[in-house]
Amino acid sequence: GEDVEQSLFLSVREGDSSVINCTYTDSSSTYLYWYKQEPGAGLQLLTYIFSNMDMKQDQRLTVLLNKKDKHLSLRIADTQTGDSAIYFCAETNPTDKLIFGTGTRLQVFP
Amino acid sequence: EAQVTQNPRYLITVTGKKLTVTCSQNMNHEYMSWYRQDPGLGLRQIYYSMNVEVTDKGDVPEGYKVSRKEKRNFPLILESPSPNQTSLYFCASRRAGGVAYEQYFGPGTRLTVT
Numbered sequence: 001g002e003d004v005e006q007s008l009f010l011s012v013r014e015g016d017s018s019v020i021n022c023t024y025t026d027s028s029s030t031y032l033y034w035y036k037q038e039p040g041a042g043l044q045l046l047t048y049i050f051s052n053m054d055m056k057q058d059q060r061l062t063v064l065l066n067k068k069d070k071h072l073s074l075r076i077a078d079t080q081t082g083d084s085a086i087y088f089c090a091e092t093n094p095t096d097k098l099i100f101g102t103g104t105r106l107q108v109f110p
Numbered sequence: 111e112a113q114v115t116q117n118p119r120y121l122i123t124v125t126g127k128k129l130t131v132t133c134s135q136n137m138n139h140e141y142m143s144w145y146r147q148d149p150g151l152g153l154r155q156i157y158y159s160m161n162v163e164v165t166d167k168g169d170v171p172e173g174y175k176v177s178r179k180e181k182r183n184f185p186l187i188l189e190s191p192s193p194n195q196t197s198l199y200f201c202a203s204r205r206a207g208g209v210a211y212e213q214y215f216g217p218g219t220r221l222t223v224t
Binding site: 004030031033042043045090096102 | 209
């Protein structure tokens, strides 16, 4: 079956880089996503990557995809306190169903 | 402004008292769905609807009902809520044939069942 796993917590110092990791099991994934959920707020799509790409960069965000190992990562450069949130990895299969990971709570301290 | 709205945003209720969480979108989207979010489990799909009068079960449908009588609305009904339905609920919508990155999420409804 489809499964998406993430570590539950990550703590970083302001100004450092954060790397949030995700593993998935479905080899037929079409797209992979990163969503951000700030405290008390809904889900915000941060970025996505097509499954035939291995990297995507968007300002401070870098997404790396290792399809062989079914591993996705989100790197946030120069992490700020405003980046503190829960980050969800997600994938879609060919039926376009969204499967979410467990979420990683990122805490940024000064 | 394109948006998905949910009401109420917060609700505390007691076991067994029927409740409805409303969801409405103003984008003429065909596809709508409900998720619940629980710590350590991420978001799991409860029900989805491909169009008016077309609904189907997601991964965790037990204890929930939905209806889709109008394109813009997709209410989530808990006929007899239980404490294990305490959760954060999200409604989402997108156009038919759209891909998931085009999906819009509502702001969430935090439900507590005592």
